[in-house]
Amino acid sequence: MEGWAGKILDIDLDSGTVQTTPLDMEMARLFLGGRGLGARLLWDLVGPEVDPLGPENVLIFATGPLTASGAQTSNRFSVTTKSPLTGTILDANSGGWWGMQFKRTGYDALIVRGKAKDPTLIEITPEGVALKDAAHLWGKTVFETSEALGQDNNRRNVLCIGPAGENLSRMAAIMNDATRSLARGGPGAVMGSKNLKAIVVVGDQKNAPEDREQFRFMLYETGKLLKASPLTSQALPEFGTAVVMNVVNEIGALPTRNFQASQFEGADAISGEQMTDTILVRNQACWACPIACTRVTRTEKAEGEGPEYETTWAFGAQCGIDELEVIAEANYLCNDLGLDTISVGSTIGCAMELAERGLVDSELRFGRADMLHDTIRDIAYRRGLGTELAEGSYRFAEAHGAPELSMSAKMLELPAYDPRGMQGQGLLFATSNRGGCHMRGNMLGPEVLALPRLIDRLGTQGKAGIVAIHQDSAAVIDSLVICKFTNMAVTEEYFARTLTAVSGQTFSADDLMRAGERIWNLERLYNLREGFSQADDTLPDRLLNEPVQDGPSAGFTVKLAPMLEEYYQFRGWKQDGVPTQATLERLMLDSLVEGATP
Amino acid sequence: MPLVKLFGNLRQHAGAKHLDLPGTTVREALETLCTDNDALRDAIFQAGGLLRPHVRVVVNGRDSELEQGLDTILDQTDEIAIFPPIAGGTR
Amino acid sequence: MIDQRLYEEFRNIGRDIFVTGLTSSHGGNMSVRVGDRVIIKRRGAQFGRLKPEDFVETSLHSKDSGITRASTELIIHRAIYQKTSALAIIHSHPRTAIVLSLSRDEIIPIDVEGSYWLHKVPVVEAEFASGSKDLADLVADTLREYKIVMQRGHGCFSIGQTLEEAFHWISALEEASDIILEAHLLGEERIEYRKHTESYSKW
Numbered sequence: 001m002e003g004w005a006g007k008i009l010d011i012d013l014d015s016g017t018v019q020t021t022p023l024d025m026e027m028a029r030l031f032l033g034g035r036g037l038g039a040r041l042l043w044d045l046v047g048p049e050v051d052p053l054g055p056e057n058v059l060i061f062a063t064g065p066l067t068a069s070g071a072q073t074s075n076r077f078s079v080t081t082k083s084p085l086t087g088t089i090l091d092a093n094s095g096g097w098w099g100m101q102f103k104r105t106g107y108d109a110l111i112v113r114g115k116a117k118d119p120t121l122i123e124i125t126p127e128g129v130a131l132k133d134a135a136h137l138w139g140k141t142v143f144e145t146s147e148a149l150g151q152d153n154n155r156r157n158v159l160c161i162g163p164a165g166e167n168l169s170r171m172a173a174i175m176n177d178a179t180r181s182l183a184r185g186g187p188g189a190v191m192g193s194k195n196l197k198a199i200v201v202v203g204d205q206k207n208a209p210e211d212r213e214q215f216r217f218m219l220y221e222t223g224k225l226l227k228a229s230p231l232t233s234q235a236l237p238e239f240g241t242a243v244v245m246n247v248v249n250e251i252g253a254l255p256t257r258n259f260q261a262s263q264f265e266g267a268d269a270i271s272g273e274q275m276t277d278t279i280l281v282r283n284q285a286c287w288a289c290p291i292a293c294t295r296v297t298r299t300e301k302a303e304g305e306g307p308e309y310e311t312t313w314a315f316g317a318q319c320g321i322d323e324l325e326v327i328a329e330a331n332y333l334c335n336d337l338g339l340d341t342i343s344v345g346s347t348i349g350c351a352m353e354l355a356e357r358g359l360v361d362s363e364l365r366f367g368r369a370d371m372l373h374d375t376i377r378d379i380a381y382r383r384g385l386g387t388e389l390a391e392g393s394y395r396f397a398e399a400h401g402a403p404e405l406s407m408s409a410k411m412l413e414l415p416a417y418d419p420r421g422m423q424g425q426g427l428l429f430a431t432s433n434r435g436g437c438h439m440r441g442n443m444l445g446p447e448v449l450a451l452p453r454l455i456d457r458l459g460t461q462g463k464a465g466i467v468a469i470h471q472d473s474a475a476v477i478d479s480l481v482i483c484k485f486t487n488m489a490v491t492e493e494y495f496a497r498t499l500t501a502v503s504g505q506t507f508s509a510d511d512l513m514r515a516g517e518r519i520w521n522l523e524r525l526y527n528l529r530e531g532f533s534q535a536d537d538t539l540p541d542r543l544l545n546e547p548v549q550d551g552p553s554a555g556f557t558v559k560l561a562p563m564l565e566e567y568y569q570f571r572g573w574k575q576d577g578v579p580t581q582a583t584l585e586r587l588m589l590d591s592l593v594e595g596a597t598p
Numbered sequence: 599m600p601l602v603k604l605f606g607n608l609r610q611h612a613g614a615k616h617l618d619l620p621g622t623t624v625r626e627a628l629e630t631l632c633t634d635n636d637a638l639r640d641a642i643f644q645a646g647g648l649l650r651p652h653v654r655v656v657v658n659g660r661d662s663e664l665e666q667g668l669d670t671i672l673d674q675t676d677e678i679a680i681f682p683p684i685a686g687g688t689r
Numbered sequence: 690m691i692d693q694r695l696y697e698e699f700r701n702i703g704r705d706i707f708v709t710g711l712t713s714s715h716g717g718n719m720s721v722r723v724g725d726r727v728i729i730k731r732r733g734a735q736f737g738r739l740k741p742e743d744f745v746e747t748s749l750h751s752k753d754s755g756i757t758r759a760s761t762e763l764i765i766h767r768a769i770y771q772k773t774s775a776l777a778i779i780h781s782h783p784r785t786a787i788v789l790s791l792s793r794d795e796i797i798p799i800d801v802e803g804s805y806w807l808h809k810v811p812v813v814e815a816e817f818a819s820g821s822k823d824l825a826d827l828v829a830d831t832l833r834e835y836k837i838v839m840q841r842g843h844g845c846f847s848i849g850q851t852l853e854e855a856f857h858w859i860s861a862l863e864e865a866s867d868i869i870l871e872a873h874l875l876g877e878e879r880i881e882y883r884k885h886t887e888s889y890s891k892w
Contacts, residue, residue, distance in 0.1 A: 450652060510772065566724040
């Protein structure tokens with residue numbers, strides 16, 4: 001195996017057929033792997049007529065050429081499908097050990113089609129691929145399932161859904177290695193709709209680099225940069241991702257109580273510093289990672305991993321809750337039930353605002369920490385108000401006559417940054433292919449952390465180019481597949497040379513950025529084919545028209561229109577948001593759309 | 599008197615989260631902050647009285663790099679927040 | 690036409706480049722990309738004393754009236770923007786780097802900072818100094834793999850997401866070049882202190 005195994009495993013749950021098909025190496029060069037490969041395959045397999053929760057939808061689990069190679073953070077993998085929450089193309093990305101182990105079984109990707117008659121699990125080991133009955137596991141939580149199936153980090157890895165996925169919550173996550181998640185956009189519900197409970201992997205093959213000497217050199221050089229960056233060598237290991245809570249709050253970009261304000265008086269109480277001072281037990285790393293940003297934590301009642309910054313925001317500032325232990329326990333609960341913490345927290349905050357306005361009959365109010373855990377359970381089991389909340393904030397708010405109070409873009413709940421205080425982030429949220437998401441470029445670096453250089457977060461000119469390049473770069477990372485935290489210290493210049501050393505094929509930094517741009521445009525084409533348009537490149541009314549009242553971002557709304565115009569120009573799209581023929585030809589995507597969308 | 603807020607590991611060095619400190623510019627307030635505290639001074643400043651790379655100083659929510667840096671003039675009700683490096687490297 | 694903050698960036702970087710001896714009074718040029726437009730220093734403007742009217746905005750792709758006042762090397766800037774993810778380009782004449790480019794095909798730093806930031810800087814050659822499509826394509830193609838390239842006997846092209854980043858690479862290159870030259874003049878046998886030294890030339 002040099003980078004790519006060259007094989008795709010294809011399982012049809014309807015018939016129980018298991019097949020191996022060769023990976024098209026031309027496709028691999030153009031789309032790399034992971035998210036890129038998933039997008040390319042989904043383009044062929046799932047069209048606009050397919051219901052995301054129907055048997056015709058597919059799940060594509062994909063690794064990339066760097067996975068399991070031993071390069072720093074080469075443990076990650078992705079899942080691609082059509083999202084039951086947004087209806088867009090969805091890829092979600094996770095760390096831990098499962099991706100590494102799956103690669104070691106000798107496949108680049110796994111396609112799961114159809115729907116099993118009864119609860120099923122897939123087991124891939126050196127003995128072969130088996131489909132087994134999983135009725136005894138249906139209803140069990142993620143921890144129970146992982147333990148029952150023999151989860152052992154370096155040797156045997158379990159990917160599964162919990163009750164939320166089984167009950168088709170549109171915010172359900174697929175969990176791997178018990179605490180790592182593929183969460184945004186509800187892929188857990190797709191897995192549940194297929195009656196697929198778990199995928200267990202045990203591998204014995206190696207992704208050994210073709211040029212060992214060059215690989216060792218790149219490992220060394222990359223390691224130097226990771227050590228030199230205070231973010232990857234100090235801040236993240238010491239305080240975790242929640243290290244940014246205080247700085248985002250200080251500049252007035254921390255969405256509070258469903259984006260009604262952009263500073264939270266309880267920010268420090270739920271910050272990374274507070275976590276380190278109180279509930280942190282130790283940090284932890286995923287396979288082959290020198291950064292070790294994972295939090296292992298313990299509260300008075302429970303222990304587990306996390307919470308991350310986004311989770312701490314979602315159950316914290318978004319819900320007006322400043323009790324860190326309650327938030328940590330909410331995180332453990334979401335891990336166990338298999339739920340996306342961002343969407344769940346945001347949806348609960350939305351429900352709190354609707355309840356306060358008398359639009360929903362519920363005792364939920366901002367600050368009701370005592371109701372948080374039960375509400376999360378209700379969402380997973382679809383009981384009480386949870387029956388409706390499980391549909392996500394947009395459908396929920398719409399059903400109660402106030403869709404504008406769902407803080408989402410393309411129906412994916414926005415994460416922990418108020419774009420009225422970070423204009424570039426607003427453009428990012430509005431144009432992200434899977435909906436309102438920060439993991440498709442994150443402008444936190446340039447607009448707040450001065451990474452690589454500080455740009456004025458409240459300005460709008462020139463943002464488009466930086467956003468587009470960050471989006472392309474994120475697509476590269478998601479396709480190699482490695483961790484975006486390395487990208488905060490290391491550039492494509494390095495990734496290209498590492499890939500060259502592993503695969504034996506020459507890649508330049510720009511080859512990778514072109515692949516990123518190609519993947520971005522393909523995802524765009526997919527959404528256009530689904531019926532999305534420029535009208536969907538937008539943000540909630542509150543962010544466009546209600547200025548922030550107090551704090552450093554007071555008076556600001558998101559000035560989206562001029563940024564969007566510059567963005568379409570930069571991307572080589574027409575002003576209606578559709579890629580031009582010249583752009584498609586340059587990216588070699590023109591053959592895919594011959595005769596299709598103009 | 600301006601309020602200085604400390605974050606990250608600067609809190610351990612300073613032994614406090616917030617301090618009221620006199621100063622008419624950011625530089626003056628930070629100088630007062632680091633008086634008799636070499637560990638804190640070392641964490642914030644490098645040679646020549648410059649801020650260490652990627653130490654962020656934010657005044658009333660506005661990054662001082664977008665104003666006059668250490669020479670930014672302070673009102674007596676201003677809040678200065680200092681963050682240790684949480685970014686750096688080639689990117 | 691040109692944003693005040695952007696003008697100040699151009700002016701400050703231009704001054705730094707001239708004052709630190711990285712270019713002669715009127716030589717070199719700089720540009721940034723905004724959307725599908727390029728903002729570039731006009732032909733004949735002094736690097737060290739740039740004024741707001743010294744900048745021309747022109748299209749990334751087609752010819753428009755802007756090109757009459759734009760720098761002669763606009764064609765190279767365009768090619769770089771079309772072929773790479775650069776958002777800023779600086780072309781200057783760092784003299785020690787130029788000296789080294791006369792007798793080698795790549796400049797490989799021997800100091801810590803230079804190795805760390807640059808690893809290796811390739812040297813390319815073209816018959817005509819500027820304005821030719823062949824040179825434009827050669828420089829742009831090289832910058833798909835490297836962030837700074839030397840044109841033999843002429844000067845460097847450096848790219849980044851900001852002007853400051855592009856400036857950083859030029860400054861690092863010239864410092865590394867000075868060190869190489871002075872080590873050579875010193876003539877003492879060097880003690881190799883870095884791991885994987887032989888790999889830098891394969892960068």
